[in-house]
Amino acid sequence: MSTVITANEAILHGVQGDSHAEHHHKETFITKYVFSQDHKTIAKQFLVTGIIWAFIGGLFSVIFRLQLGYPESTFPWLEDLFGHWAKGGKIQPEFYYALVTMHGTILVFFVLTAGLSGTFSNFLIPLQIGARDMASPLLNMLSYWFFFMASVVMISSLFVQTGPASGGWTVYPPLSALGDASMGSKIGMDLWLVSMALFIVSSLLGGLNYITTVLNMRTKGMSMTRMPLTIWAFFFTAVLGVLSFPVLLSGAILLLFDRNLGTSFFLSDIVVAGKILPNEGGSAILFQHLFWFLGHPEVYIILLPAMGMSSEILSVNSRKPIFGYMAMVGSLFAITVLAFLVWAHHMFVTGLNPYLGGIFVLLTLLIAVPSAIKVFNWLTTLWRGNIRFTPAMLFAIGFVSLFISGGLTGIFLGNSALDIHLHDTYFVIAHFHIVMGVASFFGLFAGVYHWYPKMFGTYLNNTLAYIHFWVTIVGAYLIFWPMHYEGLAGMPRRYYDFSTWESFKMFGGLNEFISLIAMIVFAAQLLFIINFFYSIWKGRKVTTMNPWDANTLEWTTPIRPGHGNWVGEIPEVHRWPYDYAKESKDGKDFIMQNVPVGDDEEKH
Amino acid sequence: MKELLIIAIVIMVFLVIFQIAKASEYVSVLKGEDKTRKQTNKINGFLLISFLILGLIGVYVCNEWFYPKTLFPAGSASVEGEKIDLMLYITIGVTGVVFLITQILLFWFSFRYQEKDGKKAFFFPHNTKLELLWTTVPAIFLTVLVVFGLVNWFKMTGEAPKNATLIEITGHQFAWDIRYPGKDGVLGKKNYRLYNKPSGNTLGVDFQDPASLDDLKTTEMHMPVNKPVKLVIGAMDVIHDVGLPHFRMKMDAVPGIPTTMWFTPQYTTEQMKVRTGNVNFRYEISCDQVCGKSHFSMRGIIVVETEGEYNKWLDAQKPDYYAMYPDKDPTAKPATPDTTKKLIAAILPVKK
Numbered sequence A: 001m002s003t004v005i006t007a008n009e010a011i012l013h014g015v016q017g018d019s020h021a022e023h024h025h026k027e028t029f030i031t032k033y034v035f036s037q038d039h040k041t042i043a044k045q046f047l048v049t050g051i052i053w054a055f056i057g058g059l060f061s062v063i064f065r066l067q068l069g070y071p072e073s074t075f076p077w078l079e080d081l082f083g084h085w086a087k088g089g090k091i092q093p094e095f096y097y098a099l100v101t102m103h104g105t106i107l108v109f110f111v112l113t114a115g116l117s118g119t120f121s122n123f124l125i126p127l128q129i130g131a132r133d134m135a136s137p138l139l140n141m142l143s144y145w146f147f148f149m150a151s152v153v154m155i156s157s158l159f160v161q162t163g164p165a166s167g168g169w170t171v172y173p174p175l176s177a178l179g180d181a182s183m184g185s186k187i188g189m190d191l192w193l194v195s196m197a198l199f200i201v202s203s204l205l206g207g208l209n210y211i212t213t214v215l216n217m218r219t220k221g222m223s224m225t226r227m228p229l230t231i232w233a234f235f236f237t238a239v240l241g242v243l244s245f246p247v248l249l250s251g252a253i254l255l256l257f258d259r260n261l262g263t264s265f266f267l268s269d270i271v272v273a274g275k276i277l278p279n280e281g282g283s284a285i286l287f288q289h290l291f292w293f294l295g296h297p298e299v300y301i302i303l304l305p306a307m308g309m310s311s312e313i314l315s316v317n318s319r320k321p322i323f324g325y326m327a328m329v330g331s332l333f334a335i336t337v338l339a340f341l342v343w344a345h346h347m348f349v350t351g352l353n354p355y356l357g358g359i360f361v362l363l364t365l366l367i368a369v370p371s372a373i374k375v376f377n378w379l380t381t382l383w384r385g386n387i388r389f390t391p392a393m394l395f396a397i398g399f400v401s402l403f404i405s406g407g408l409t410g411i412f413l414g415n416s417a418l419d420i421h422l423h424d425t426y427f428v429i430a431h432f433h434i435v436m437g438v439a440s441f442f443g444l445f446a447g448v449y450h451w452y453p454k455m456f457g458t459y460l461n462n463t464l465a466y467i468h469f470w471v472t473i474v475g476a477y478l479i480f481w482p483m484h485y486e487g488l489a490g491m492p493r494r495y496y497d498f499s500t501w502e503s504f505k506m507f508g509g510l511n512e513f514i515s516l517i518a519m520i521v522f523a524a525q526l527l528f529i530i531n532f533f534y535s536i537w538k539g540r541k542v543t544t545m546n547p548w549d550a551n552t553l554e555w556t557t558p559i560r561p562g563h564g565n566w567v568g569e570i571p572e573v574h575r576w577p578y579d580y581a582k583e584s585k586d587g588k589d590f591i592m593q594n595v596p597v598g599d600d601e602e603k604h
Numbered sequence B: 001m002k003e004l005l006i007i008a009i010v011i012m013v014f015l016v017i018f019q020i021a022k023a024s025e026y027v028s029v030l031k032g033e034d035k036t037r038k039q040t041n042k043i044n045g046f047l048l049i050s051f052l053i054l055g056l057i058g059v060y061v062c063n064e065w066f067y068p069k070t071l072f073p074a075g076s077a078s079v080e081g082e083k084i085d086l087m088l089y090i091t092i093g094v095t096g097v098v099f100l101i102t103q104i105l106l107f108w109f110s111f112r113y114q115e116k117d118g119k120k121a122f123f124f125p126h127n128t129k130l131e132l133l134w135t136t137v138p139a140i141f142l143t144v145l146v147v148f149g150l151v152n153w154f155k156m157t158g159e160a161p162k163n164a165t166l167i168e169i170t171g172h173q174f175a176w177d178i179r180y181p182g183k184d185g186v187l188g189k190k191n192y193r194l195y196n197k198p199s200g201n202t203l204g205v206d207f208q209d210p211a212s213l214d215d216l217k218t219t220e221m222h223m224p225v226n227k228p229v230k231l232v233i234g235a236m237d238v239i240h241d242v243g244l245p246h247f248r249m250k251m252d253a254v255p256g257i258p259t260t261m262w263f264t265p266q267y268t269t270e271q272m273k274v275r276t277g278n279v280n281f282r283y284e285i286s287c288d289q290v291c292g293k294s295h296f297s298m299r300g301i302i303v304v305e306t307e308g309e310y311n312k313w314l315d316a317q318k319p320d321y322y323a324m325y326p327d328k329d330p331t332a333k334p335a336t337p338d339t340t341k342k343l344i345a346a347i348l349p350v351k352k
Helices: A002-014 A029-034 A039-069 A076-089 A093-129 A137-157 A187-216 A229-260 A284-318 A325-339 A354-366 A368-382 A391-414 A416-422 A426-456 A462-480 A483-488 A505-538 B002-031 B033-069 B079-112 B128-157 B269-276 B307-316 B320-324 B337-350
Strands: B165-172 B175-180 B216-218 B221-224 B229-235 B240-244 B249-253 B259-263 B283-287 B299-305
Touching: A039 A093, A039 A137, A039 A426, A039 A505, A076 A093, A093 A137, A093 A187, A093 A229, A093 A284, A093 A426, A137 A187, A187 A229, A229 A284, A229 A325, A284 A325, A284 A368, A284 A391, A284 A426, A325 A368, A354 A368, A354 A391, A354 A416, A354 B128, A368 A391, A368 B079, A368 B128, A391 A416, A391 A426, A391 A462, A391 B033, A391 B079, A416 B079, A416 B128, A416 B249, A426 A462, A426 A483, A426 A505, A462 A483, A462 A505, A462 B002, A462 B033, A483 A505, A483 B033, A505 B002, A505 B033, B002 B033, B033 B079, B079 B128, B079 B259, B165 B221, B165 B240, B165 B249, B175 B299, B216 B320, B221 B307, B229 B240, B229 B249, B249 B259, B269 B299, B299 B307
Parallel strands: B165 B229, B221 B299
Antiparallel strands: B165 B175, B175 B216, B229 B259, B240 B249, B240 B283, B283 B299
């Protein structure tokens, strides 16, 4: 993987002018492109690694959708590719569960956490607050390389004899603790835990850096309330990660102990494969508390950056200030606080104390209030705007649509009595894929399309971008909307085959349809990947410093900024970042943050 | 061969799309980028409003197609489940209105306020009244939903009625074991260390406990209609989940931590065959918590029948104790000495 990245980076920066303002020390190929400490390079490393992971994770979903869509068919080429995992061209149950587990793990952690906030927090924080780099470029570099090591370990788990972890991305013990209970709970599970531990180290190094940088390294005049909403979102995301990932780390380590050292943190009263285990006194439910104490903040770690970037992009392309800036910051803060207090809503049917459940219902539904504020503020931002449908803008609008659709079904699932019925059915799959998966992907795409010119000095091809958007949004709704009905029929998730069930077998045709659409949507993502890599070298060149007429500081840097970002002085900030729909001195409809406030203007 | 052909076609399609995309970029440069941008802006504005209209039609059609396949046309098979259905309808109503309003506004605003020459956006950074409005209105609606939900929640998770039929269900990879308390109405104690497969004591029942002697072990779960049922739920190996979609019920089966669930079935299996219009209808227990490679086939059956039928079935069952120790069974012929010896040998090692 590293060779891919370095090759890209090499060509990328080959054409770069020497705009290194501060750093005139000698740089070798290795220090510049591999072990780089430039936040922009690290961001690109995260992005490219994330894209590779997204391809793998997406491909896995296409393969297991083959089984769900065509349970009667065989695909001999699968046996050619996967050997005994797809014996006779039929995906074996163990393989199916391994694919499902890896799909979840990869997309939640490696793509939508590292690939999303790793990329954009790194890229945008210094550029938008006016800093030459992160507070600690070294730790920042280590953050990427820990992520890389986590990736290597996780990839290697795909190739072990007994296969990768296969107990679902939530890895609940005892299933994940006992090698006798499942093939995937043998060495594959140890590798999963080690990989996650490395991943958490990466996330903590990154998160601490983001927080420190935002708090300490803002340029002159950049008060906290003059920060773009992107930075607020990355800041809260980092806070969430720093406070909750360590809890998952403790869970992972205790699980490693249970697996390898004979402890009983999560094990009690178990007979597996005819063997009576000595473990007593542990609690399988304890792990779920530890897991979801991260797991729930995790969905906001995924969602907040998408919210922040969409806010910024909606405002820029509506040519209007974001509506209710302080309410947007306040609702981000409220979501951050509440995100820590709702984890047990994933556990309503574990036998949780009903009174505890009641409190979690209340706190969970409370999150709908800041979410509603955000939606209405986005809508009002569009109202009476002068909207430009750049690809980034379309993805940001798509993000809002998906966030509404998926957010509303959260109100069903957060209400414990309804959750009894809907828990672990396809309704849940539909809900979180729309609100967390696809919506966050839309935020990610919006960000890539919007900041690509800043990253690479070229544009992505617009036609491909529009095809990508329309196929993806139509496809996403076609895939996940009907799944709500499967869930309302009680169809359980993580089933390899429904044909033996009188209660669930009537959705065969729908499952086939969903699989077909999933393949088409996956193909559209390949178009994006082709566009992404092709345009790095062959894309239309950016010729103006500020192609989207935006206000934020990154557009005051050279077209291809070097390490240090600005040539000469870092600009001073005089106003908030949303002065759109205002007449500037030179007749434009926006005033950049570094423009001093005129005598005729109100101060912000 | 077919696969290669498909791959070739896919690559061709990609190449064609890619070439068109490249060409359109050159065309746009020739035509003037600003002009092209304005044209595509109009196209995308039109597509957005079309997406809204077609999408809403799609939502309607989807409902027409798939609503009949959900559980709701046949109604809830448990009395308690009806509350959940009502709650669901109310939640769909409230969220449905919000969904329509916000999605229509989103796409309508996008279309209506698309870029036009000479137009300028309206500077509108905030409005306290509006913001208070859409903070309080959702809060009020949510409070109603929460209160309604919690009333149901506490009722369902509260104590089962005194007259409830007690049934134990235990999950293991990959099947369910059912145990009835027998005439004394008390389930015998269990200790997982007493598990002994050869003897048939797969649940680890402690036969030193007199209450266990009349317990019945079955593979199908039978229950009388219109009488509350209390399930005591356990697991031998990993976490399973007793999913009863027709009754709108679900509860995890956790090794080491027994859980409970209660409900009142209101239709017999035969009645449900009529209500669903499916002669093959059966109440199925689905495992709803991933438990290993055959998770998807961990199926149990519940038979809901009239009180008379239920009692008749119950009387025909033989206590598990007698199945394991046939010599103790007063109704059975004495077993041949050979088998008895073998059985005792199998049981002995775990006897304390």
